[in-house]
Amino acid sequence: MDYQLIRDRIDKLVARVNEIGGEVQEVIIEEPASLEQIxxxxxxxxxxxxxxxxxxxxxxxxxxxxxxxxxEELEPPEEFKFIYCGMPHWGLELLPQFEEDRLGWIETVFPNPSDDYDAVWHHKLAFCEAGNGDYLAFDMAKGDDAPIVYLSHDDGEGHGYVMANNFLELIENWSKIAFVGNIDDDWLPFTTSPESGIIGDGEVAKRFRSWMGLNS
Structure with missing residues (x-):
């Protein structure tokens, strides 16, 4: 994985958002974790x-x-009408709290693993809050390099969608579309099916980068 390329995409995005009058509230890239911490x-x-x-x-x-x-005054094209921000995050120390939250949703709202909707919440590991009660999570039933799926708490269109086949693929493709907001409405335009994942090199992604001025 070329992490410097990810940093370069972040730097270009930050510069562009500032250039067009947007706001960058936070950029945190802390030191790597130790094996002991993991x-x-x-x-x-x-x-x-x-x-x-x-x-x-x-x-x-x-x-x-x-x-x-x-x-606020910037009006996006119709196909990107829901995109107004990006808020990707992950943190080793945050995982226990996110997992507690996921288990809480299962206990109170989605307890039935035999129900198709409820089942999506089971056997997962949440690592990122969408900001509206939804989560990005690893599907822990799918091997030791789990795919990333979307957990919606309120019938969101992206519920159960595979966002990437593993975490490296997620940050590679998500970074190509400016880490657009975590809620499914934001990244669904860059998918073609519930199993396609985010397509960072597709025509839609190219149009988005062109509109955002991120191609140069």
Whole structure:
């Protein structure tokens, strides 16, 4: 994984958002985690973290957060009408709280693993809040390098969609579309089916980068 390329995309995005009068509230890229820190969290969670997620945590950053917003007066094209910000984040120390939250949703709202909608919430590991009660999560039933799926609490269109086949693929493709907001309305335009994942090199992504002025 070319982490410098990810940093370069972030730098270009931050510069562009500022240039067009938007707001960048936060850019956090903390030092990588140690294997000991990861083992402590795995013990606390009672499960092993997905392979590529551990790679990113130990090679790139243990705690990452980026918050940017387009200027209110900027009107996007119709196909990007829901996109106004980006708020990707992950943090090793945040995982226990996110997992507690996910289990809370299962206990109170989605308890039935035999129900198709409820089942999406089961056997997952949440790592990113969407900001509206939804989560990005690893599908822990799919092997040691789990795909990333979207968990919606209120019938969101993206519920159960695969966002990427693993964490490295997620940050590669998500960074190509400016880490657009975590809510499914924001990234669904860059998918073609519930299994396609975010397509960072597709025609829609190219149009988005052109509109955002991120091609140069």
């Amino acid at each position: 083992l402590q969290i795995e013990e606390q969670l009672g499960m092993k973290l997905p392979h590529s997620f551990k790679m990113v945590l130990t090679e790139f950053s243990s705690n990452f957060s980026l918050r940017w917003f387009l200027p």
